Amino acid sequence: MEDIKLLKGNEVLAIAAIRCGADGYFGYPITPQSEVMETLMDERPWLTTGMVVLQAESETSSINMIYGGAAAGKRVMTSSSSPGLSLMCEGLSYLAGAELPCLVVNVARGGPGLGSIQASQADYFQLVKGGGHGDYKLIVLAPNSVQEMNDFVGLGFDLAFKYRIPAVILTDGIIGQMMEKVTLSPERPRRTEEELAKECGDWATTGRKASRGKANLANSLFLDSVDLEQHNLHLQKKYREIEKNEVLCEQIQVEDAEYIMVAYGTSSRICMKVVEDMRKEGHKVGLIRPITLFPFPTEIIAKAAEHSKVILSVEMSAGQMVEDVRLAVGCACKCRVEHFGRFGGVVHSPAEVYEALKALM
Amino acid sequence: MKEEIIIAGFGGQGVLSMGKILAYSGVMQGNEVSWMPSYGPEMRGGTANVTVILSDDRISSPVIQEFDTVIILNQQSMDKFENAVKPGGILLYDPNGITHPPKRADIKVHTIAATELAGKLGNAKVFNMIVLGAYLKLKPVVTIENVVKGLKKSLPERAHKLIPANEEAIRVGMESVE
Amino acid sequence: MMKVEKISENMVYQKPRLITNNTMHYCPGCSHGTVHKIVAELIDEMGLEDNAVAVSPVGCSVLAYNYIDIDWVQAAHGRAPAIATALKRLMPDRLVFTYQGDGDLAAIGTAETIHSLVRGENIVIIFINNAIYGMTGGQMAPTTLIGQKTATTPYGRDTALNGFPYKMGEIAAMMPGVTYVTRQSVDKPAAVRAAKKAIKKAFENSIGCKGTSFVEIVATCNSGWKLSPVASNDWMRENMFPEYPLGDLKNNG
Structure with missing residues (x-):
């Protein structure tokens, strides 16, 4: 029988981590995502699956614990909210440079600075474009329901290990705090030492140098610039591969749409209502919902732009994803690209989005 | 069926848990549900509110600005949400502490003296269940059987002995709504 | 071609088995080479080659992974103890140790160091204290002595401007x-033997999950100090040892 629960987005992250065989969680409390670690501490998975859960002294430390665990080939995860992610950007750059797989969750809140604790999508640039130093990419998943919060934990780990890259779940306070029905993932056991050696044996620093016959090293230092350029080329090749294979995107009534909204996460839920309301009135309105923000659904948007008059990027930010939408549409296309945002922790009401789109018709 | 509700009052009045029980009851009868709370410092001593949506179909936006039913448990919430009731919708409130009653003529206004009734029952903790009972009398979106199932699901095992008192409070609320 | 047996016949000394053939970048006279040797010998002698993960810092020993032939994780500046925490928690039967300098451990990584000690992580921290930033070209470290000249204290460390040197070993011992907290040096054969014994005990503590072991090595940086290797040892004995006295600070093992 299906295991249907009513859970908060934050709670389900914790439950899903345990159920999908995560080896460790390292984190630091910050609103609006503290329920993740609270739920884990309450569940005490170290008594059942053997999963390690540890409260670190800072987000800087958390992400470096992730670096250590990931280096050993373990399935490790952390979660935080925007100001914490700023601290983690150093570690994310190292993880990307050393090609270590892990799962990082940002339950984003308003910024800049200490900002607010209300939901925001203003960390798109930080996680999709960079944040830390150097040319790197992270796989960024943007759930828009509690069910997807559950599903993307397992998916995030799978993609992270497939490409040896950090995977990020970029969500916000609304999806973290709200409760919806969720079907939990089937339980899968943590990997045994033998399984880990088989899957990650050529790189993981498990300490088993003698049996392996060679030492493994987790490292992002290449003192010779030519070597570092080669390493960068290798990373870029991997990112192109990800762009080719891993785009996830939901399209709602896009086929005949003349007016298309592009929105992810919480904004996409609001836009879904706007599509419903406008279709009832006979307007040809659709929604493209990027599920992966990197890789971005560039081709899908470009194709939709061919038959649409206006594309409206709806974000809880001053306009970040809209840059990628513009790149996708290109200047040669006649379709207009506009942005509508509320920010600083303010969430659009469906009525506001409706009005913003109506004004473009 | 689609019912969009906001419950708003002081932190500590059981606003969030009332919403949770309602949402669980919806799950018990196979509805799609969403429960979206206000969160953070505003909950500590300030106002708290929760939006609950019960629907037969997939729920699009959990964030809405108009509601079929607005349940109000303090004056601040009255000031904030009186105008959020859809025309023809329901505004249910506890008159305790309300200095400016609702003025709108295009909605149905009901009262439930839940603070007073909870005092009479000698159990302040069932306050929110009295309100829930009043609401379910006006809008029977879930059956009392499913509420009891929801309570069982949402309360830890050790609190199950409190279920009969909660059930009683719901019935009192149903009988007392005006 | 020379015959190998011919060499072994007269061999009186050889590098430890787990020291690689890579050319070391350390300056002649630097203490790092000696400490690396001790660590490599111990891992071999204690049979830990198949049970050890080390964490290298940012600083002169950033490339330690090139010299000691075991699994290494190269850390961001100061973060080694956080990395070691996760490695040990996720693989409790392994020897996990960090190898860090004074800038890494006592300046930028203070929080990570202190909190790994607070939690009593079952790791070993090897702390090379040479009172200077070697890799970046000889700037002031938190452990630089009062009056000591460095690239960023060209007129000597002035307490009004730069504050005071501090003793991480003593802080560690409070936790x-x-x-196990000990302060050692490698300036003469007897000291090398004592340091080796100390690190061995620390390694045993990690394997036995007996809490954190903190081994501070008061070390020379003849390039940074702008002294010959011999004069560096003398300067260290005269100036460093009074500020950072050698011996066990705590031994509950």
């Missing part, structure tokens, strides 16, 4: 979760 209930820390089992």
Whole structure:
């Protein structure tokens, strides 16, 4: 029988981590995502699956614990909210440079600075474009329901290990705090030492140098610039591969749409209502919902732009994803690209989005 | 069926848990549900509110600005949400502490003296269940059987002995709504 | 071609088996080479080649992974103890140690160091204290002595401007979760033997999960100090040892 629960987005992250065989969680409390670690501490998975859960002294430390665990080939995860992610950007750059797989969750809140604790999508640039130093990419998943919060934990780990890259779940306070029905993932056991050696044996620093016959090293230092350029080329090749294979995107009534909204996460839920309301009135309105923000659904948007008059990027930010939408549409296309945002922790009401789109018709 | 509700009052009045029980009851009868709370410092001593949506179909936006039913448990919430009731919708409130009653003529206004009734029952903790009972009398979106199932699901095992008192409070609320 | 047996016949000394053939970048006279040797010998002698993960810092020993032939994780500046925490928690039967300098451990990584000690992580921290930033070209470290000239204290460390040197060993010893704190040097054969014994004990503590072990090595940086290797040892004995006295600070193992 299906295991249907009513859970908060934050709670389900914790439950899903345990159920999908995560080896460790390292984190630091910050609103609006503290329920993740609270739920884990309450569940005490170290008594059942053997999963390690540890409260670190800072987000800087958390992400470096992730670096250590990931280096050993373990399935490790952390979660935080925007100001914490700023601290983690150093570690994310190292993880990307050393090609270590892990799962990082940002339950984003308003910024800049200490900002607010209300939901925001203003960390798109930080996680999709960079944040830390150097040319790197992270796989960024943007759930828009509690069910997807559950599903993307397992998916995030799978993609992270497939490409040896950090995977990020970029969500916000609304999806973290709200409760919806969720079907939990089937339980899968943590990997045994033998399984880990088989899957990650050529790189993981498990300490088993003698049996392996060679030492493994987790490292992002290449003192010779030519070597570092080669390493960068290798990373870029991997990112192109990800762009080719891993785009996830939901399209709602896009086929005949003349007016298309592009929105992810919480904004996409609001836009879904706007599509419903406008279709009832006979307007040809659709929604493209990027599920992966990197890789971005560039081709899908470009194709939709061919038959649409206006594309409206709806974000809880001053306009970040809209840059990628513009790149996708290109200047040669006649379709207009506009942005509508509320920010600083303010969430659009469906009525506001409706009005913003109506004004473009 | 689609019912969009906001419950708003002081932190500590059981606003969030009332919403949770309602949402669980919806799950018990196979509805799609969403429960979206206000969160953070505003909950500590300030106002708290929760939006609950019960629907037969997939729920699009959990964030809405108009509601079929607005349940109000303090004056601040009255000031904030009186105008959020859809025309023809329901505004249910506890008159305790309300200095400016609702003025709108295009909605149905009901009262439930839940603070007073909870005092009479000698159990302040069932306050929110009295309100829930009043609401379910006006809008029977879930059956009392499913509420009891929801309570069982949402309360830890050790609190199950409190279920009969909660059930009683719901019935009192149903009988007392005006 | 020379016959190998011919060499072994007269061999009186050889590098430890787990020291690689890579050319070391350390300056002649630097203490790092000696400490690396001790560590490599111990891992071999204690049979830990198949049970050890080390964490290298940012600083002169950033490339330690090139010299000691075991699994290494190269850390961001100061973060080694956080990395070691996760490695040990996720693989409790392994020897996990960090190898860090004074800038890494006592300046930028202070929080990570202190909190791994607070938690009593079952790791070993090897702390090379040479009172200077070697890799970046000889700037002031938190442990730089009062009056000591460095690239960023060209007129000597002035307490009004730069504050005072501090003793991380003493701080480590205060922590209930820390089992073993010792301060050693490698300036003469007897000292090398004592340091080796100390690191061995620390390694045993990690394997036995007996709490944190903190081994501070008061070390030379003849390039940074702008002294010959011999004069560096003398300067260290005269100036460093009074500020950082050698010996066990805590031994609950």
